[in-house]
Amino acid sequence: MIEKGTKVLKEGFAKMTKGGVIMDVVNAEQASIAEDAGAVAVMALEKVPADIRAAGGVARMADPTIVEEVVDAVSIPVMAKARIGHIAEAQILETLGVDMIDESEVLTPADEEYHINKKEFTIPFVCGARNLGEALRRIDEGAAMIRTKGEPGTGNIVEAVRHMRMVMGEIRTIHGMEEEELWKYARNIEAPIELVKQTAELGKLPVVNFAAGGIATPADASLMMQLGSDGIFVGSGIFKSNNPEAFAKAIVEATANYDKPEVLAEVSKGLGEAMKGLEMSTLSESDRMQDRGI
Amino acid sequence: MVKIGILNLQGAVSEHFDMTRKTVENLKLDIEVEEVRYSDDVEKCDGLIISGGESTVIGKLIKERGIDKVIKENNIPVFGTCAGMVLLGKKTDFNQPLLELMDITVKRNTYGRQKDSFEAEIEILNQKYSGVFIRAPALESYDGSKNDIKILSEFDGEIIAIQQGHNIAISFHPELTEDTLIHEYFIEEVLTSLNH
Numbered sequence: 001m002i003e004k005g006t007k008v009l010k011e012g013f014a015k016m017t018k019g020g021v022i023m024d025v026v027n028a029e030q031a032s033i034a035e036d037a038g039a040v041a042v043m044a045l046e047k048v049p050a051d052i053r054a055a056g057g058v059a060r061m062a063d064p065t066i067v068e069e070v071v072d073a074v075s076i077p078v079m080a081k082a083r084i085g086h087i088a089e090a091q092i093l094e095t096l097g098v099d100m101i102d103e104s105e106v107l108t109p110a111d112e113e114y115h116i117n118k119k120e121f122t123i124p125f126v127c128g129a130r131n132l133g134e135a136l137r138r139i140d141e142g143a144a145m146i147r148t149k150g151e152p153g154t155g156n157i158v159e160a161v162r163h164m165r166m167v168m169g170e171i172r173t174i175h176g177m178e179e180e181e182l183w184k185y186a187r188n189i190e191a192p193i194e195l196v197k198q199t200a201e202l203g204k205l206p207v208v209n210f211a212a213g214g215i216a217t218p219a220d221a222s223l224m225m226q227l228g229s230d231g232i233f234v235g236s237g238i239f240k241s242n243n244p245e246a247f248a249k250a251i252v253e254a255t256a257n258y259d260k261p262e263v264l265a266e267v268s269k270g271l272g273e274a275m276k277g278l279e280m281s282t283l284s285e286s287d288r289m290q291d292r293g294i
Numbered sequence: 295m296v297k298i299g300i301l302n303l304q305g306a307v308s309e310h311f312d313m314t315r316k317t318v319e320n321l322k323l324d325i326e327v328e329e330v331r332y333s334d335d336v337e338k339c340d341g342l343i344i345s346g347g348e349s350t351v352i353g354k355l356i357k358e359r360g361i362d363k364v365i366k367e368n369n370i371p372v373f374g375t376c377a378g379m380v381l382l383g384k385k386t387d388f389n390q391p392l393l394e395l396m397d398i399t400v401k402r403n404t405y406g407r408q409k410d411s412f413e414a415e416i417e418i419l420n421q422k423y424s425g426v427f428i429r430a431p432a433l434e435s436y437d438g439s440k441n442d443i444k445i446l447s448e449f450d451g452e453i454i455a456i457q458q459g460h461n462i463a464i465s466f467h468p469e470l471t472e473d474t475l476i477h478e479y480f481i482e483e484v485l486t487s488l489n490h
Binding site: 094123252 | 305354
Protein backbone atom coordinates (compact mmCIF):
# COMPACT_ATOMS: atom_id res chain seq x y z
CA MET A 1 0.00 0.00 0.00
CA ILE A 2 1.22 3.47 -0.88
CA GLU A 3 0.61 6.41 1.45
CA LYS A 4 1.08 10.07 0.51
CA GLY A 5 1.04 13.29 2.51
CA THR A 6 2.01 11.63 5.81
CA LYS A 7 3.62 13.52 8.69
CA VAL A 8 6.88 11.62 8.07
CA LEU A 9 6.92 12.74 4.42
CA LYS A 10 6.06 16.34 5.25
CA GLU A 11 8.53 16.77 8.10
CA GLY A 12 11.06 14.64 6.21
CA PHE A 13 10.93 17.02 3.25
CA ALA A 14 11.81 19.90 5.59
CA LYS A 15 14.68 17.88 7.10
CA MET A 16 16.23 17.54 3.63
CA THR A 17 16.65 21.33 3.46
CA LYS A 18 18.69 21.57 6.69
CA GLY A 19 21.97 23.46 6.45
CA GLY A 20 20.80 25.15 3.27
CA VAL A 21 19.62 28.49 1.93
CA ILE A 22 16.14 29.07 0.48
CA MET A 23 15.93 32.12 -1.77
CA ASP A 24 13.02 34.35 -2.83
CA VAL A 25 12.75 34.66 -6.63
CA VAL A 26 10.25 36.38 -8.91
CA ASN A 27 11.03 34.75 -12.28
CA ALA A 28 12.83 31.87 -14.02
CA GLU A 29 16.06 33.82 -14.47
CA GLN A 30 16.37 34.56 -10.76
CA ALA A 31 15.45 30.95 -9.95
CA SER A 32 18.34 29.71 -12.11
CA ILE A 33 20.76 32.14 -10.46
CA ALA A 34 19.64 30.81 -7.07
CA GLU A 35 20.02 27.17 -8.16
CA ASP A 36 23.48 27.79 -9.64
CA ALA A 37 24.57 29.54 -6.46
CA GLY A 38 23.65 26.45 -4.43
CA ALA A 39 20.20 27.22 -3.00
CA VAL A 40 18.41 24.13 -1.57
CA ALA A 41 15.05 25.51 -2.72
CA VAL A 42 13.50 28.67 -4.13
CA MET A 43 10.43 30.62 -3.04
CA ALA A 44 8.38 31.79 -6.02
CA LEU A 45 6.87 35.22 -5.45
CA GLU A 46 5.33 38.06 -7.43
CA LYS A 47 7.40 40.63 -5.53
CA VAL A 48 10.18 40.26 -2.96
CA PRO A 49 9.19 41.49 0.53
CA ALA A 50 11.00 44.85 0.16
CA ASP A 51 8.90 45.61 -2.94
CA ILE A 52 5.71 44.38 -1.23
CA ARG A 53 6.48 46.79 1.59
CA ALA A 54 7.14 49.64 -0.86
CA ALA A 55 4.05 48.93 -2.98
CA GLY A 56 1.59 48.84 -0.08
CA GLY A 57 -1.98 47.66 -0.68
CA VAL A 58 -3.05 44.03 -0.45
CA ALA A 59 -0.33 41.45 -1.14
CA ARG A 60 -1.60 38.12 -2.48
CA MET A 61 -0.38 34.74 -3.75
CA ALA A 62 1.79 35.04 -6.88
CA ASP A 63 0.28 34.74 -10.35
CA PRO A 64 0.25 30.99 -11.23
CA THR A 65 2.21 31.86 -14.42
CA ILE A 66 5.17 32.93 -12.27
CA VAL A 67 4.91 29.82 -10.11
CA GLU A 68 4.81 27.53 -13.16
CA GLU A 69 7.70 29.37 -14.78
CA VAL A 70 9.84 28.83 -11.68
CA VAL A 71 8.75 25.18 -11.28
CA ASP A 72 9.84 24.53 -14.88
CA ALA A 73 13.13 26.42 -14.55
CA VAL A 74 14.83 24.50 -11.72
CA SER A 75 15.45 20.94 -10.50
CA ILE A 76 15.48 21.93 -6.81
CA PRO A 77 12.23 22.19 -4.77
CA VAL A 78 9.95 25.19 -5.26
CA MET A 79 7.99 26.85 -2.47
CA ALA A 80 5.38 29.60 -2.72
CA LYS A 81 3.51 31.84 -0.31
CA ALA A 82 -0.20 31.78 0.49
CA ARG A 83 -1.97 34.37 2.64
CA ILE A 84 -2.55 33.37 6.27
CA GLY A 85 -5.86 31.47 6.42
CA HIS A 86 -6.33 31.48 2.63
CA ILE A 87 -7.28 27.86 2.00
CA ALA A 88 -8.06 28.42 -1.68
CA GLU A 89 -4.66 29.98 -2.46
CA ALA A 90 -3.01 27.01 -0.77
CA GLN A 91 -5.11 24.56 -2.83
CA ILE A 92 -4.12 26.36 -6.03
CA LEU A 93 -0.42 26.24 -5.12
CA GLU A 94 -0.65 22.52 -4.35
CA THR A 95 -2.26 21.91 -7.74
CA LEU A 96 0.54 23.84 -9.46
CA GLY A 97 3.10 21.33 -8.16
CA VAL A 98 4.68 23.53 -5.50
CA ASP A 99 6.67 21.37 -3.05
CA MET A 100 5.98 23.39 0.11
CA ILE A 101 3.64 26.25 0.99
CA ASP A 102 4.69 29.18 3.14
CA GLU A 103 1.62 30.45 4.99
CA SER A 104 3.16 33.84 5.30
CA GLU A 105 2.70 37.09 7.17
CA VAL A 106 4.57 38.80 4.30
CA LEU A 107 1.28 38.66 2.40
CA THR A 108 -1.83 40.41 3.72
CA PRO A 109 -3.68 37.93 6.00
CA ALA A 110 -6.98 36.59 4.63
CA ASP A 111 -8.18 35.44 8.04
CA GLU A 112 -7.40 37.28 11.25
CA GLU A 113 -8.69 34.48 13.49
CA TYR A 114 -7.62 31.18 11.99
CA HIS A 115 -4.69 29.68 10.16
CA ILE A 116 -5.06 27.05 7.44
CA ASN A 117 -5.66 23.48 8.65
CA LYS A 118 -2.42 22.25 7.16
CA LYS A 119 -3.10 18.61 8.00
CA GLU A 120 -5.65 18.50 5.19
CA PHE A 121 -3.02 19.04 2.50
CA THR A 122 -0.71 16.52 0.85
CA ILE A 123 2.23 18.91 0.63
CA PRO A 124 3.96 20.36 3.69
CA PHE A 125 3.73 23.91 5.07
CA VAL A 126 6.22 26.26 6.68
CA CYS A 127 4.96 29.01 9.01
CA GLY A 128 6.53 31.97 10.77
CA ALA A 129 6.88 32.34 14.54
CA ARG A 130 8.26 34.92 16.95
CA ASN A 131 8.27 32.71 20.03
CA LEU A 132 7.76 29.14 21.21
CA GLY A 133 4.00 29.51 21.71
CA GLU A 134 3.48 30.64 18.11
CA ALA A 135 5.78 27.93 16.79
CA LEU A 136 3.99 25.13 18.64
CA ARG A 137 0.52 26.42 17.68
CA ARG A 138 1.58 26.31 14.03
CA ILE A 139 3.02 22.81 14.43
CA ASP A 140 -0.24 21.71 16.06
CA GLU A 141 -2.08 23.01 12.97
CA GLY A 142 0.18 20.78 10.87
CA ALA A 143 3.17 22.97 9.96
CA ALA A 144 6.12 20.72 9.03
CA MET A 145 8.67 23.50 9.38
CA ILE A 146 9.03 26.77 11.28
CA ARG A 147 10.90 29.93 10.40
CA THR A 148 11.48 32.81 12.74
CA LYS A 149 9.59 35.81 11.47
CA GLY A 150 12.16 38.59 11.61
CA GLU A 151 10.83 41.73 9.94
CA PRO A 152 10.63 40.92 6.23
CA GLY A 153 11.92 43.25 3.55
CA THR A 154 13.91 45.45 5.91
CA GLY A 155 17.43 44.09 5.45
CA ASN A 156 17.66 44.54 9.21
CA ILE A 157 18.60 41.40 11.14
CA VAL A 158 17.55 42.66 14.57
CA GLU A 159 14.07 41.10 14.64
CA ALA A 160 15.24 37.71 13.32
CA VAL A 161 17.84 37.66 16.09
CA ARG A 162 15.27 38.66 18.70
CA HIS A 163 12.92 35.86 17.65
CA MET A 164 15.57 33.15 17.29
CA ARG A 165 16.94 34.05 20.74
CA MET A 166 13.39 34.03 22.09
CA VAL A 167 12.56 30.55 20.73
CA MET A 168 15.92 29.05 21.71
CA GLY A 169 15.81 30.69 25.15
CA GLU A 170 12.33 29.34 25.84
CA ILE A 171 13.41 25.84 24.79
CA ARG A 172 16.37 26.06 27.17
CA THR A 173 13.98 27.18 29.93
CA ILE A 174 11.62 24.21 29.57
CA HIS A 175 14.35 21.62 28.95
CA GLY A 176 14.57 19.88 32.31
CA MET A 177 11.35 21.29 33.79
CA GLU A 178 9.12 19.08 35.94
CA GLU A 179 5.86 17.95 34.32
CA GLU A 180 3.69 20.20 36.54
CA GLU A 181 5.84 23.17 35.54
CA LEU A 182 5.35 22.25 31.88
CA TRP A 183 1.55 22.23 32.35
CA LYS A 184 1.68 25.79 33.59
CA TYR A 185 4.18 26.87 30.94
CA ALA A 186 1.99 25.42 28.19
CA ARG A 187 -1.00 27.36 29.52
CA ASN A 188 0.98 30.59 29.67
CA ILE A 189 2.25 30.37 26.09
CA GLU A 190 -1.09 29.01 24.81
CA ALA A 191 0.52 25.95 23.29
CA PRO A 192 -0.63 22.30 23.36
CA ILE A 193 0.86 20.45 26.33
CA GLU A 194 1.91 17.41 24.26
CA LEU A 195 4.09 19.56 21.98
CA VAL A 196 5.51 21.47 24.95
CA LYS A 197 6.47 18.15 26.59
CA GLN A 198 7.98 16.85 23.36
CA THR A 199 10.02 20.04 22.86
CA ALA A 200 11.23 19.99 26.45
CA GLU A 201 12.35 16.39 26.11
CA LEU A 202 14.07 16.88 22.74
CA GLY A 203 15.68 20.17 23.76
CA LYS A 204 14.72 21.52 20.34
CA LEU A 205 11.63 22.13 18.23
CA PRO A 206 10.04 18.91 16.96
CA VAL A 207 10.36 20.24 13.37
CA VAL A 208 13.09 21.99 11.38
CA ASN A 209 13.56 25.67 12.27
CA PHE A 210 15.00 28.18 9.80
CA ALA A 211 15.79 31.87 10.23
CA ALA A 212 14.07 34.47 8.05
CA GLY A 213 13.38 38.16 7.73
CA GLY A 214 16.14 40.75 7.33
CA ILE A 215 19.09 38.55 6.35
CA ALA A 216 21.14 40.70 3.95
CA THR A 217 24.81 39.67 4.21
CA PRO A 218 26.94 36.50 4.58
CA ALA A 219 27.69 37.56 8.15
CA ASP A 220 23.94 37.76 8.89
CA ALA A 221 23.53 34.16 7.67
CA SER A 222 26.42 32.99 9.85
CA LEU A 223 24.99 34.82 12.87
CA MET A 224 21.63 33.07 12.53
CA MET A 225 23.29 29.65 12.14
CA GLN A 226 25.39 30.32 15.24
CA LEU A 227 22.23 31.15 17.18
CA GLY A 228 20.96 27.64 16.40
CA SER A 229 19.03 28.03 13.15
CA ASP A 230 18.79 24.90 10.94
CA GLY A 231 19.10 26.98 7.76
CA ILE A 232 18.35 30.33 6.15
CA PHE A 233 15.58 32.00 4.15
CA VAL A 234 16.80 35.02 2.19
CA GLY A 235 14.11 37.26 0.84
CA SER A 236 15.04 40.64 -0.54
CA GLY A 237 18.70 40.36 0.52
CA ILE A 238 19.88 38.79 -2.75
CA PHE A 239 17.94 40.35 -5.59
CA LYS A 240 17.81 43.79 -3.95
CA SER A 241 21.61 43.86 -3.69
CA ASN A 242 23.87 45.32 -6.37
CA ASN A 243 25.27 41.96 -7.40
CA PRO A 244 22.73 39.12 -6.93
CA GLU A 245 24.98 36.30 -8.29
CA ALA A 246 27.78 37.19 -5.91
CA PHE A 247 25.46 37.72 -2.94
CA ALA A 248 23.64 34.44 -3.56
CA LYS A 249 26.90 32.45 -3.71
CA ALA A 250 28.37 34.26 -0.70
CA ILE A 251 25.31 33.62 1.48
CA VAL A 252 25.37 29.90 0.56
CA GLU A 253 29.10 29.73 1.38
CA ALA A 254 28.56 31.59 4.63
CA THR A 255 25.78 29.21 5.69
CA ALA A 256 27.93 26.14 4.95
CA ASN A 257 30.96 27.67 6.68
CA TYR A 258 29.16 29.62 9.38
CA ASP A 259 31.71 28.68 12.04
CA LYS A 260 34.79 29.54 9.93
CA PRO A 261 35.44 33.31 10.26
CA GLU A 262 38.32 33.11 7.76
CA VAL A 263 35.96 31.77 5.08
CA LEU A 264 33.33 34.36 6.02
CA ALA A 265 35.94 37.11 5.63
CA GLU A 266 36.89 35.81 2.19
CA VAL A 267 33.32 35.49 0.85
CA SER A 268 32.34 38.89 2.23
CA LYS A 269 35.03 40.72 0.23
CA GLY A 270 34.08 43.08 -2.59
CA LEU A 271 30.42 42.07 -2.76
CA GLY A 272 29.32 45.59 -3.53
CA GLU A 273 26.42 47.21 -1.80
CA ALA A 274 23.97 45.10 0.20
CA MET A 275 20.29 46.00 0.06
CA LYS A 276 19.44 49.29 1.68
CA GLY A 277 18.13 48.49 5.16
CA LEU A 278 15.33 49.96 7.26
CA GLU A 279 15.63 51.00 10.88
CA MET A 280 12.82 49.40 12.97
CA SER A 281 11.83 52.70 14.62
CA THR A 282 10.89 54.07 11.19
CA LEU A 283 8.16 51.42 10.86
CA SER A 284 4.71 52.22 12.18
CA GLU A 285 2.70 49.54 14.01
CA SER A 286 0.70 48.81 10.86
CA ASP A 287 3.90 48.34 8.81
CA ARG A 288 5.07 45.50 11.05
CA MET A 289 4.46 42.19 9.26
CA GLN A 290 5.64 40.07 12.21
CA ASP A 291 2.55 40.91 14.27
CA ARG A 292 0.26 39.25 11.71
CA GLY A 293 -1.09 35.74 12.42
CA ILE A 294 0.17 35.02 15.94
CA MET B 295 38.95 2.34 16.69
CA VAL B 296 36.73 1.91 13.64
CA LYS B 297 35.06 5.18 12.70
CA ILE B 298 31.88 5.84 10.70
CA GLY B 299 31.56 9.41 9.46
CA ILE B 300 28.26 11.14 8.68
CA LEU B 301 28.99 13.72 6.01
CA ASN B 302 27.66 16.96 7.47
CA LEU B 303 27.38 19.35 4.54
CA GLN B 304 23.64 19.71 4.09
CA GLY B 305 20.46 17.68 4.63
CA ALA B 306 19.19 15.10 7.12
CA VAL B 307 22.52 14.64 8.90
CA SER B 308 21.52 14.44 12.57
CA GLU B 309 18.91 11.77 11.71
CA HIS B 310 21.62 9.56 10.17
CA PHE B 311 23.90 10.25 13.12
CA ASP B 312 21.26 9.14 15.63
CA MET B 313 20.41 6.07 13.53
CA THR B 314 24.04 5.03 13.19
CA ARG B 315 24.65 5.47 16.93
CA LYS B 316 21.59 3.31 17.61
CA THR B 317 22.87 0.68 15.17
CA VAL B 318 26.29 0.54 16.81
CA GLU B 319 24.63 0.13 20.22
CA ASN B 320 22.33 -2.61 18.90
CA LEU B 321 25.28 -4.49 17.44
CA LYS B 322 27.27 -3.94 20.67
CA LEU B 323 30.23 -2.79 18.61
CA ASP B 324 33.00 -0.47 19.68
CA ILE B 325 32.64 1.92 16.76
CA GLU B 326 32.96 5.68 16.80
CA VAL B 327 30.32 7.72 14.97
CA GLU B 328 31.14 11.30 14.05
CA GLU B 329 29.73 14.10 11.89
CA VAL B 330 32.45 15.17 9.44
CA ARG B 331 32.58 18.36 7.38
CA TYR B 332 36.08 18.68 5.90
CA SER B 333 38.42 16.40 3.95
CA ASP B 334 40.90 15.90 6.81
CA ASP B 335 38.06 14.58 9.00
CA VAL B 336 36.70 12.38 6.20
CA GLU B 337 40.18 10.91 5.71
CA LYS B 338 40.07 9.44 9.23
CA CYS B 339 36.82 7.54 8.53
CA ASP B 340 36.53 3.84 7.70
CA GLY B 341 33.06 4.34 6.24
CA LEU B 342 31.06 7.39 5.20
CA ILE B 343 27.30 8.03 5.08
CA ILE B 344 25.89 10.67 2.73
CA SER B 345 22.43 11.81 3.77
CA GLY B 346 19.45 13.00 1.81
CA GLY B 347 19.35 16.69 0.96
CA GLU B 348 19.95 18.59 -2.27
CA SER B 349 22.45 16.64 -4.36
CA THR B 350 23.45 19.81 -6.26
CA VAL B 351 24.41 21.55 -3.02
CA ILE B 352 26.14 18.59 -1.34
CA GLY B 353 28.02 17.72 -4.58
CA LYS B 354 29.34 21.23 -4.96
CA LEU B 355 30.65 21.30 -1.37
CA ILE B 356 32.22 17.83 -1.76
CA LYS B 357 34.28 19.08 -4.73
CA GLU B 358 35.16 22.44 -3.17
CA ARG B 359 36.47 20.75 -0.05
CA GLY B 360 38.35 17.99 -1.89
CA ILE B 361 36.30 15.32 -0.11
CA ASP B 362 35.91 13.32 -3.36
CA LYS B 363 39.70 12.90 -3.65
CA VAL B 364 40.06 11.71 -0.07
CA ILE B 365 37.27 9.14 -0.49
CA LYS B 366 38.88 7.75 -3.65
CA GLU B 367 42.48 7.76 -2.38
CA ASN B 368 41.50 5.89 0.77
CA ASN B 369 38.86 3.62 -0.79
CA ILE B 370 36.38 4.60 1.89
CA PRO B 371 33.08 2.67 1.57
CA VAL B 372 30.14 5.04 1.10
CA PHE B 373 26.47 4.54 1.95
CA GLY B 374 24.32 7.10 0.14
CA THR B 375 20.60 7.69 0.69
CA CYS B 376 18.44 9.70 -1.74
CA ALA B 377 20.73 12.64 -2.68
CA GLY B 378 23.57 10.35 -1.58
CA MET B 379 22.47 7.81 -4.21
CA VAL B 380 22.60 10.48 -6.92
CA LEU B 381 26.10 11.49 -5.81
CA LEU B 382 27.43 7.92 -5.85
CA GLY B 383 26.50 7.50 -9.52
CA LYS B 384 28.55 8.09 -12.66
CA LYS B 385 25.77 10.06 -14.30
CA THR B 386 22.47 11.76 -13.63
CA ASP B 387 20.01 13.74 -15.74
CA PHE B 388 21.43 17.11 -14.67
CA ASN B 389 24.86 18.60 -15.11
CA GLN B 390 26.19 18.57 -11.54
CA PRO B 391 29.26 17.41 -9.60
CA LEU B 392 29.16 13.69 -8.70
CA LEU B 393 31.44 11.27 -6.84
CA GLU B 394 31.24 8.72 -9.70
CA LEU B 395 32.04 5.81 -7.39
CA MET B 396 29.47 3.37 -8.81
CA ASP B 397 28.78 2.31 -12.40
CA ILE B 398 25.18 3.48 -12.26
CA THR B 399 23.08 6.24 -13.81
CA VAL B 400 20.56 7.75 -11.44
CA LYS B 401 17.41 9.60 -12.41
CA ARG B 402 16.57 12.44 -10.03
CA ASN B 403 12.96 12.91 -8.90
CA THR B 404 11.89 9.67 -10.58
CA TYR B 405 8.50 9.75 -8.89
CA GLY B 406 7.81 13.46 -9.36
CA ARG B 407 7.43 16.36 -6.96
CA GLN B 408 6.68 16.47 -3.22
CA LYS B 409 2.95 15.80 -3.67
CA ASP B 410 3.99 12.45 -5.22
CA SER B 411 6.33 11.55 -2.34
CA PHE B 412 5.17 8.34 -0.65
CA GLU B 413 5.63 5.71 2.01
CA ALA B 414 5.39 2.06 1.01
CA GLU B 415 6.35 -1.34 2.33
CA ILE B 416 9.32 -2.67 0.37
CA GLU B 417 11.51 -5.73 0.64
CA ILE B 418 15.25 -5.50 1.14
CA LEU B 419 17.84 -8.00 2.45
CA ASN B 420 15.05 -10.58 2.63
CA GLN B 421 13.04 -8.49 5.06
CA LYS B 422 10.06 -6.17 4.89
CA TYR B 423 11.07 -2.55 5.30
CA SER B 424 9.21 0.74 5.58
CA GLY B 425 10.33 2.77 2.55
CA VAL B 426 10.13 6.57 2.84
CA PHE B 427 10.48 8.16 -0.60
CA ILE B 428 10.82 11.96 -0.69
CA ARG B 429 11.20 13.46 -4.19
CA ALA B 430 13.16 10.27 -4.56
CA PRO B 431 15.58 9.24 -7.29
CA ALA B 432 15.77 5.70 -8.69
CA LEU B 433 18.14 3.83 -10.93
CA GLU B 434 18.03 4.67 -14.62
CA SER B 435 20.57 2.00 -15.57
CA TYR B 436 23.66 0.14 -14.38
CA ASP B 437 26.68 -1.37 -16.06
CA GLY B 438 25.75 -5.06 -16.34
CA SER B 439 29.32 -6.00 -17.25
CA LYS B 440 30.52 -5.26 -13.70
CA ASN B 441 30.26 -8.44 -11.65
CA ASP B 442 30.62 -6.63 -8.32
CA ILE B 443 27.21 -4.99 -8.77
CA LYS B 444 24.35 -6.42 -6.73
CA ILE B 445 20.72 -5.31 -6.83
CA LEU B 446 19.40 -5.07 -3.28
CA SER B 447 15.81 -4.01 -3.88
CA GLU B 448 13.25 -3.24 -6.53
CA PHE B 449 9.88 -1.59 -6.13
CA ASP B 450 7.18 -1.02 -8.71
CA GLY B 451 9.54 -1.76 -11.58
CA GLU B 452 12.35 0.54 -10.39
CA ILE B 453 15.67 -0.41 -8.81
CA ILE B 454 15.69 1.42 -5.48
CA ALA B 455 18.75 -0.12 -3.78
CA ILE B 456 22.02 -1.27 -5.31
CA GLN B 457 25.50 -2.20 -4.13
CA GLN B 458 28.85 -2.17 -5.90
CA GLY B 459 31.82 -3.40 -3.90
CA HIS B 460 31.36 -1.89 -0.45
CA ASN B 461 29.37 1.11 -1.70
CA ILE B 462 25.60 1.12 -1.22
CA ALA B 463 23.11 3.46 -2.89
CA ILE B 464 19.43 3.56 -1.93
CA SER B 465 16.72 5.94 -3.07
CA PHE B 466 14.74 6.13 0.19
CA HIS B 467 15.32 7.31 3.77
CA PRO B 468 16.05 4.66 6.44
CA GLU B 469 17.12 7.52 8.75
CA LEU B 470 13.47 8.62 8.96
CA THR B 471 12.38 5.20 10.25
CA GLU B 472 13.18 3.24 13.42
CA ASP B 473 14.60 0.23 11.59
CA THR B 474 18.40 -0.12 11.68
CA LEU B 475 18.52 -3.05 9.21
CA ILE B 476 20.25 -1.22 6.35
CA HIS B 477 22.64 0.69 8.63
CA GLU B 478 23.65 -2.66 10.16
CA TYR B 479 24.27 -4.03 6.70
CA PHE B 480 26.51 -1.08 5.80
CA ILE B 481 28.52 -1.32 9.02
CA GLU B 482 29.11 -5.00 8.32
CA GLU B 483 30.33 -4.03 4.83
CA VAL B 484 32.74 -1.51 6.37
CA LEU B 485 34.08 -4.16 8.77
CA THR B 486 34.49 -6.62 5.87
CA SER B 487 36.40 -4.01 3.85
CA LEU B 488 38.81 -3.52 6.77
CA ASN B 489 39.53 -7.26 6.99
CA HIS B 490 40.64 -7.37 3.36
